[in-house]
Amino acid sequence: MIIDIHTHYTTEPAALHRFRDQQLAGVADPARAPTATGLAALGISDEDIMQSVQPQLRLQRERGTDLSLFSPRAAGMAHHVGTEVVSRQWARVCNDIIHKVCTLLPERFVGVGQLPQYPGVSPAQCIEELERMVHELGFVGVNLNPDPSGGYWSGPPMTDRHWYPLYEKLVELDMPAMIHVSSSCNPNFHATGAHYINADTSVFMQLIQGDLFKDFPTLKFVIPHGGGAVAFHWGRYRGMCLAMRRLTLADHLLDNVFFDTCVYHLPGIRLLTEVVPVDNILFASEMLGAVPDIDPETGYAFDDTRRYVDDVESLDALSRYKIFEGNARRVYPRLDALLTRRGHLAGEGIAA
């Protein structure tokens, strides 16, 4: 089984965008706010939903991947926009539509949620929606924005006690968090080209500086986009961790921090698998949209990351199983439980 742990619903029905426009219009003029907030009231039919995910289904078939952990469009979260109430309503409807996709196509999509974060507001305010995701929507993970200010980084680092109420709940619910920023309103940072990558790097460094996993030994973070700059500067981070913590990266962080394979060329994936222990790498593509084109140098899509993993000769069958399935089941226990309930037992996918 090949599990893609990082995909976004970037082909949402137009009705969802209309709702968002009304929502934000309502901030300026309450008379324009949407009156209905439930998904049903948006007038999106099951057929609309099925139609909207045909591109994902086609790519799953073409690339031979089985299951996508599916979350709302990352740039669409835009936690810095609107008000706290707007953010809460928006997270709710975005999670509802993800849930709908996962209900219609349960073998193809499993949900990962959007939190109703808002700059300056305690993440404890997200707990209600987090519990709803788990208990009502059946989600297995959540995207956690380390910079709800949208590129101004005005909040505290991820090791600050500000975040602890949310971490306590994540641990209680056995939910890992993918560290994922949203759009940038800072003109210095292109969202997918700088802000995303910088956030990955910055949070990893915060985790070196701090001692978060002493307080939360079972908390798990997935750092997307191959960890930002981390693998490329693995020597720098190994050295800084030794200097600052007197610990190796492995001893300080690697029971709790994982990286995905959203790196869009073979040399990058080769480096990632060379320096990061195989137990800390989870297959993902970031489909659809970050870089949707064909690479003229290879003739294949930039985001066809399965091809790069397949092409790393040094990975043996067990390593491939871990990257494609095993690590995902370990890091996302609710996914593992779901798959086991459905009869997909862990370890079946190890090639001879």
Added chain:
Amino acid sequence: MIIDIHTHYTTEPAALHRFRDQQLAGVADPARAPTATGLAALGISDEDIMQSVQPQLRLQRERGTDLSLFSPRAAGMAHHVGTEVVSRQWARVCNDIIHKVCTLLPERFVGVGQLPQYPGVSPAQCIEELERMVHELGFVGVNLNPDPSGGYWSGPPMTDRHWYPLYEKLVELDMPAMIHVSSSCNPNFHATGAHYINADTSVFMQLIQGDLFKDFPTLKFVIPHGGGAVAFHWGRYRGMCLAMRRLTLADHLLDNVFFDTCVYHLPGIRLLTEVVPVDNILFASEMLGAVPDIDPETGYAFDDTRRYVDDVESLDALSRYKIFEGNARRVYPRLDALLTRRGHLAGEGIAA
């Protein structure tokens, strides 16, 4: 000849730190401001200076490098601290002490300057010091801080016309700029572990988005730390550049943008040399201080980057010459002129 294009004076005499303390004390209480501003008045003797750079000289000998492009401590620039006048005085004294080192040991050190930037102030205010660096101090390059706010990124991107007066002068003077932030006052960003790397990545992406080198075809930027995350995500950037500009990275940027080799492990340097054209890579170590220890995995210093370049088997003699000397002479024309005047002709260093 092996030229290290990125080194910092991190072993400054204590008198320089005392001056800085007095300067900043003077912001709070003008009565405590230093009365003298010239280097001579600081009471630093030639012997103090010679003593202070013994670690650099020892490492040059041990590692077989010949010449260091030497600039003030990067984190020490701290453009966000104090006032515009403080920043100007501070840049001046830092440049003077670099000049002193280069005068005492001209075969070992060539100067790269600190600009008196200040948040919210036009970079045009730096031109006077830039001209002094070139005409009085004989410097060959300059460090340009893309975020003088120190981690809040409150100014415009590097492609904005805000920066153009400085670019015009850099072009006129044939001076390349290394894009180098300073310390971070944002607790989200560790300076050397996140802010430096993020700045490299962010500016590269700004340059993809913009068209700066259409306006300044001869302007040259060196992006340090191997380009931040850029080489690791080379596929992502190739794809985004194609999507946004309909141009390859090579056609859009690589006549003007260069990367150094401050990446502290062999797999990183191997990736850099695999994906970035050899004409765009300049040897550097970032000595002393970013990661000063011994790598327990190799038994050698993390920042002994010459060893990594030596160990990349795929580089032929001409490629090594370019990385170690030739590209530096091309990107820093004033360095080339200086070396030529001294009888070091370009191309002599190409091994058989």
